[in-house]
Amino acid sequence: MSNSEIEIVVDDPTAPEPDSPAVSSVATVDAAVSLLLLALAVTLGYDNWRTGISWDSTGPQPGYFPFYLSVILGAASVYGLARGFVSHREAVETFVTRAQLRRVMAVFVPTLLFCLATQFLGLYVASFLLIAGFMALVGKIAWWKSLLTAFVFTAVMFVTFDIAFDVIMPKGPLEATFGY
Numbered sequence: 001m002s003n004s005e006i007e008i009v010v011d012d013p014t015a016p017e018p019d020s021p022a023v024s025s026v027a028t029v030d031a032a033v034s035l036l037l038l039a040l041a042v043t044l045g046y047d048n049w050r051t052g053i054s055w056d057s058t059g060p061q062p063g064y065f066p067f068y069l070s071v072i073l074g075a076a077s078v079y080g081l082a083r084g085f086v087s088h089r090e091a092v093e094t095f096v097t098r099a100q101l102r103r104v105m106a107v108f109v110p111t112l113l114f115c116l117a118t119q120f121l122g123l124y125v126a127s128f129l130l131i132a133g134f135m136a137l138v139g140k141i142a143w144w145k146s147l148l149t150a151f152v153f154t155a156v157m158f159v160t161f162d163i164a165f166d167v168i169m170p171k172g173p174l175e176a177t178f179g180y
Contacts, residue, residue, distance in 0.1 A: 020099035022092075027084055029095045034080035041074035106138055122172025128154045 045067055052061030053068075096104070110133055117126040128150045135146035161167040162180060171180055 017099050020097035022094040022096070023098050023101050024095045026093040026095045031081060031084050034077045034084065038074055038077035038081070041070045041077055045070035045074065110134060110138075118170055120172060122175050123170045124154045124158050125172050125174050127157065 048063030048067035048070060051063035053063045054061055055064070110130060114126050114130040117129065121129075130150075131153055132143075132146045132150035135141045135149060136143050139146075161169055
């Protein structure tokens with residue numbers, strides 16, 4: 001790039017601020033994930049041990065291969081924990097800052113609520129609420145555009161899955177009112 005060319009820099013107004021305080025370090029997250037994987041490995045190992053991990057006259061019992069996979073997962077988790085304790089990093093690396101975590105939670109929490117709402121309201125009503133909410137609150141799009149887009153999308157999905165392909169989807173009280 002020569003000096004005569006003009007470089008256009010566009011800043012993202014919604015980008016997290018660079019001076020946001022750290023919430024967690026990489027070492028802490030590594031240790032937490034290793035502990036969670038170790039707990040999963042112990043749980044899976046015990047369950048597969050109960051179902052049988054040896055060979056019988058017809059071959060391996062149902063828990064044979066999954067048990068040894070859980071042993072490998074457990075060994076990898078212990079290795080990750082040991083490596084984290086042995087290598088004391090002098091420069092603490094930030095895993096996530098407060099501003100970054102706030103942005104992630106702005107997506108995670110509504111998605112979790114969508115999963116819960118699907119159980120009670122059905123897939124289509126929950127999808128309508130999720131799409132309209134994301135567009136209006138996160139995307140800062142006008143409410144009427146958000147509601148219209150959410151309605152059109154869920155209507156198209158209802159026609160596609162329930163009417164055209166006759167796929168059974170989770171339904172709630174609204175669909176029951178209309179006989180679906």
